[in-house]
Amino acid sequence: MASYSTSEFRSGLKVMLDGDPCTIVENEIVKPGKGQAFNRVKLRNLKTGRTWERTFKSGESVEGADVMDQDMEYLYNDGDFWYFMDPVTYEQHQADKAAVADAAQWLKEQNLCVVTLYNGSPLSVTPPNFVELEIVETDPGVRGDTASGGSKPARLATGATVKVPLFLEQGEVIKVDTRSGDYVGRVKAG
Amino acid sequence: MSTDWKPGADVATLRRRARLLQQTRLFFAERDVLEVETPCLLRSTATDVHLESFSLPDGSHFLQTSPEFAMKRLLAAGSGAIFQLCKCFRSGELSRRHNPEFTMLEWYRPGFSLDALMREVAELVQRLLGISSFSYRSYADVFEEYVGLDPHQASAEELERHARGELDVQASGLNRSDWLDLWMSHRVEPGLSGAVFVYDFPWEQASLSRIERRPGGSRVARRFELFLDGMEIANGYDELCDAGELEQRAQNDCDERQRRGLPPVAPDSKLLDAHRHGLPACCGVALGFDRVLMLATGCEDIDQVLAFSRNRL
Numbered sequence: 294m295a296s297y298s299t300s301e302f303r304s305g306l307k308v309m310l311d312g313d314p315c316t317i318v319e320n321e322i323v324k325p326g327k328g329q330a331f332n333r334v335k336l337r338n339l340k341t342g343r344t345w346e347r348t349f350k351s352g353e354s355v356e357g358a359d360v361m362d363q364d365m366e367y368l369y370n371d372g373d374f375w376y377f378m379d380p381v382t383y384e385q386h387q388a389d390k391a392a393v394a395d396a397a398q399w400l401k402e403q404n405l406c407v408v409t410l411y412n413g414s415p416l417s418v419t420p421p422n423f424v425e426l427e428i429v430e431t432d433p434g435v436r437g438d439t440a441s442g443g444s445k446p447a448r449l450a451t452g453a454t455v456k457v458p459l460f461l462e463q464g465e466v467i468k469v470d471t472r473s474g475d476y477v478g479r480v481k482a483g
Numbered sequence: 484m485s486t487d488w489k490p491g492a493d494v495a496t497l498r499r500r501a502r503l504l505q506q507t508r509l510f511f512a513e514r515d516v517l518e519v520e521t522p523c524l525l526r527s528t529a530t531d532v533h534l535e536s537f538s539l540p541d542g543s544h545f546l547q548t549s550p551e552f553a554m555k556r557l558l559a560a561g562s563g564a565i566f567q568l569c570k571c572f573r574s575g576e577l578s579r580r581h582n583p584e585f586t587m588l589e590w591y592r593p594g595f596s597l598d599a600l601m602r603e604v605a606e607l608v609q610r611l612l613g614i615s616s617f618s619y620r621s622y623a624d625v626f627e628e629y630v631g632l633d634p635h636q637a638s639a640e641e642l643e644r645h646a647r648g649e650l651d652v653q654a655s656g657l658n659r660s661d662w663l664d665l666w667m668s669h670r671v672e673p674g675l676s677g678a679v680f681v682y683d684f685p686w687e688q689a690s691l692s693r694i695e696r697r698p699g700g701s702r703v704a705r706r707f708e709l710f711l712d713g714m715e716i717a718n719g720y721d722e723l724c725d726a727g728e729l730e731q732r733a734q735n736d737c738d739e740r741q742r743r744g745l746p747p748v749a750p751d752s753k754l755l756d757a758h759r760h761g762l763p764a765c766c767g768v769a770l771g772f773d774r775v776l777m778l779a780t781g782c783e784d785i786d787q788v789l790a791f792s793r794n795r796l
Contacts, residue, residue: 300575322578326708326718326769327531327690328664329657330576348669350654350661
């Protein structure tokens with residue numbers, strides 16, 4: 294893997310730090326007129342998700358990380374692993390619980406997700422921003438109540454629980470924003 | 484069609500720049516300070532370890548990092564008080580506050596004390612930006628407030644240990660002065676609000692300013708920097724006049740450049756000759772003109788106050 298000097302730092306660059314793959318979120322150069330320059334860099338550890346700031350002496354270099362984002366179709370899970378397929382090469386990848394993490398609750402078969410590969414193995418999974426899922430469990434609907442603004446919990450087919458308006462019934466399909474976990478709207482049947 | 488051809492500064496900002504330039508020239512005309520022009524393309528360049536000059540491929544000429552050497556030769560020749568508005572060039576300096584090519588206002592005042600020069604800088608800034616309240620604090624004072632260490636006494640190891648306790652730092656080969664710079668840029672500068680002159684720097688950062696011994700034994704560099712809301716605007720010196728000392732410092736820079744594996748820079752022999760002839764006792768200051776325009780317009784990025792910054796070439 295190539296190494297990168299601080300002058301090549303830019304947001305989105307993937308580098309290895311303390312043995313973990315990280316992405317550069319922000320890079321700011323500070324330099325007194327005639328003094329030593331530093332790069333103040335905001336980083337995110339791609340394994341743990343932790344974000345922190347590290348200062349580099351300008352001119353230092355770090356090793357690049359073999360990390361790439363790839364669109365993949367979610368296939369199924371067998372209890373231990375979640376399986377994804379590259380729709381172009383049909384190559385399959387298995388992701389463990391640590392990689393799938395919170396994304397598991399949104400994974401619906403055949404949905405296209407972004408799988409981040411590190412050294413060729415799934416490191417993390419990002420579900421589509423919006424998914425359409427069936428309500429499998431919720432309190433009976435309050436007929437006609439589309440205006441009171443009240444809400445109730447509803448469990449979805451993939452295991453996620455979201456807050457939905459009172460009028461919704463079990464068996465209905467709704468659209469959810471996976472980034473916030475918010476209910477977006479009802480998907481008309483048929 | 485791409486929009487890459489467009490300037491970074493809007494027309495109102497271009498007009499503001501023109502007005503600030505006029506106001507600056509008027510300010511110095513009122514004070515009988517002579518405007519001069521010196522070459523951008525030079526046969527020698529600054530020896531400072533932290534300045535990287537652009538050079539011609541054959542190494543015969545450099546773009547100036549500041550007009551300091553040429554202006555000092557004019558002072559030694561009896562010019563009296565002089566100022567210059569010019570382009571300066573520093574390779575590798577690119578950030579929201581840096582562009583490799585930028586506009587510098589530099590002026591020299593024979594017979595002025597450092598205090599008198601700080602007051603004149605304040606008057607100019609008041610004229611250009613309408614700021615009327617300035618505070619004056621020693622480097623030791625601000626450093627102790629924001630870092631909790633004595634910048635004149637703390638060792639490199641102490642500064643490093645303290646830094647590694649508070650910050651995540653990846654750096655090798657930093658000396659005492661570099662650790663001081665780290666603290667200044669990470670803790671002190673962001674904490675300085677309003678208009679603050681910081682004066683009496685650690686002696687290692689004297690560059691071309693006079694070093695004075697203080698009661699208690701510490702040595703301070705007689706220089707100041709002006710910060711406006713944490714942004715460095717101006718850098719002023721009680722100028723070193725002693726030719727022997729100047730030669731020694733240039734040699735120290737050259738040794739340090741070699742130690743760090745930086746390109747060698749030969750000291751400017753004509754500047755040395757001018758000093759041997761005699762530089763009048765004087766104070767001088769360089770002011771980043773583009774940054775003044777940033778403050779005048781409220782722009783956060785230097786790209787917005789330049790017609791075409793590096794990223795638009």
